[in-house]
Amino acid sequence: MILPKRIVLAGAALCAAGVCATAFAATTKTAATVPLSTGVVNISTTLGYQGGRAAGTGMLLTSAGEVLTNNHVIRGATAIKVVIPSTHKSYNATVVGYSVANDVAVLKLQNAPKLKTVTTGNSSTAKVGQKVTALGNAGGAGGKPIAAAGKITATRQTITATDDNGISEQLTGLLQTDAVLRPGDSGGPLLDAGGKVIGMDTAASVGFRFQASGAGYAIPINKALSFAKLIVAGRSSATVHIGSTPFLGLSVPSQDDAPSGVTVASVVPNGPAAVAGIGQGDVITTINGKAINSFGDLSNALLQYTAGTTVTLGVVNGVSGLAATVAVTTTSGPPQ
Numbered sequence: 455m456i457l458p459k460r461i462v463l464a465g466a467a468l469c470a471a472g473v474c475a476t477a478f479a480a481t482t483k484t485a486a487t488v489p490l491s492t493g494v495v496n497i498s499t500t501l502g503y504q505g506g507r508a509a510g511t512g513m514l515l516t517s518a519g520e521v522l523t524n525n526h527v528i529r530g531a532t533a534i535k536v537v538i539p540s541t542h543k544s545y546n547a548t549v550v551g552y553s554v555a556n557d558v559a560v561l562k563l564q565n566a567p568k569l570k571t572v573t574t575g576n577s578s579t580a581k582v583g584q585k586v587t588a589l590g591n592a593g594g595a596g597g598k599p600i601a602a603a604g605k606i607t608a609t610r611q612t613i614t615a616t617d618d619n620g621i622s623e624q625l626t627g628l629l630q631t632d633a634v635l636r637p638g639d640s641g642g643p644l645l646d647a648g649g650k651v652i653g654m655d656t657a658a659s660v661g662f663r664f665q666a667s668g669a670g671y672a673i674p675i676n677k678a679l680s681f682a683k684l685i686v687a688g689r690s691s692a693t694v695h696i697g698s699t700p701f702l703g704l705s706v707p708s709q710d711d712a713p714s715g716v717t718v719a720s721v722v723p724n725g726p727a728a729v730a731g732i733g734q735g736d737v738i739t740t741i742n743g744k745a746i747n748s749f750g751d752l753s754n755a756l757l758q759y760t761a762g763t764t765v766t767l768g769v770v771n772g773v774s775g776l777a778a779t780v781a782v783t784t785t786s787g788p789p790q
Contacts, residue, residue, distance in 0.1 A: 491540070493572030494511065494512075496539060502788075511591045527640050528561070549561060556625070557625055577676045577677070586633055589639075600636075602633040604632040605633075611630045611671060635657035653672030654673045655671075716748060736769050766780070
């Protein structure tokens with residue numbers, strides 16, 4: 455992974471893989487017997503390389519501790535902590551995998567006992583005008599999830615979300631709601647009148663902004679679960695990354711004036727790039743022979759590998775102007 459030049463505060467107010475023992479399927483529990491907040495958890499992350507913190511929400515999919523959330527909630531995290539609001543118990547979490555393009559991630563709680571899960575419904579039956587309730591860690595304050603009532607105002611919506619690095623993602627097939635979503639709600643459930651999850655809230659927040667504002671959006675739960683199943687089964691693809699994220703230990707600007715390649719803005723002391731002799735002002739032109747012309751090119755290329763992989767970078771020295779190839783052995787870093 456490369457570090458963004460600017461701090462990303464994803465989902466915050468300010469701020470191995472294996473098949474699950476329990477399938478991601480709807481249960482027979484109802485809101486009459488189970489509190490709406492059952493299975494909803496608060497997520498807080500440490501952005502160690504950026505010097506910040508972030509907060510969001512997640513949903514327990516299995517009693518073994520698999521948690522579904524938005525990818526942008528955990529982006530850049532060097533440590534992840536999950537709190538069960540009803541018991542106030544805190545667990546460290548690791549990243550099972552994620553899909554940047556679909557804004558879906560799965561976490562695994564460490565040393566968690568048998569936990570109560572959310573109850574999932576069928577998002578394919580969602581209709582305009584249907585009453586819904588959004589739950590989440592609004593404002594990143596922690597504590598009991600805050601509810602926001604509303605209705606579905608549109609289905610099959612497409613939005614463009616942009617992070618603080620200028621990287622844009624187009625999210626499609628979304629549910630639109632007039633329930634008020636706040637930073638920190640990202641990854642939380644959108645519930646139907648029966649208390650079943652039909653969507654995963656995707657709130658605009660600091661570091662993750664929508665092209666248009668004034669509406670809330672949720673990823674249909676059927677779609678989110680389809681990616682969660684791929685992640686937990688360890689099925690990587692062009693859009694699904696499994697396991698640890700490869701880390702180069704350098705940052706590049708989201709906008710670069712170099713005619714080709716990307717200019718190294720900084721390197722992490724004693725990190726992989728520094729050890730390989732790459733320094734500030736050098737220009738990276740290729741990775742394993744593939745041309746690199748933007749932050750996105752380098753980020754996407756790295757996601758095809760896992761931590762510990764040795765990659766060959768084409769590098770133009772910022773002082774001499776000489777081109778060379780440099781082998782860099784990646785280490786484990788924060789998710790993209």
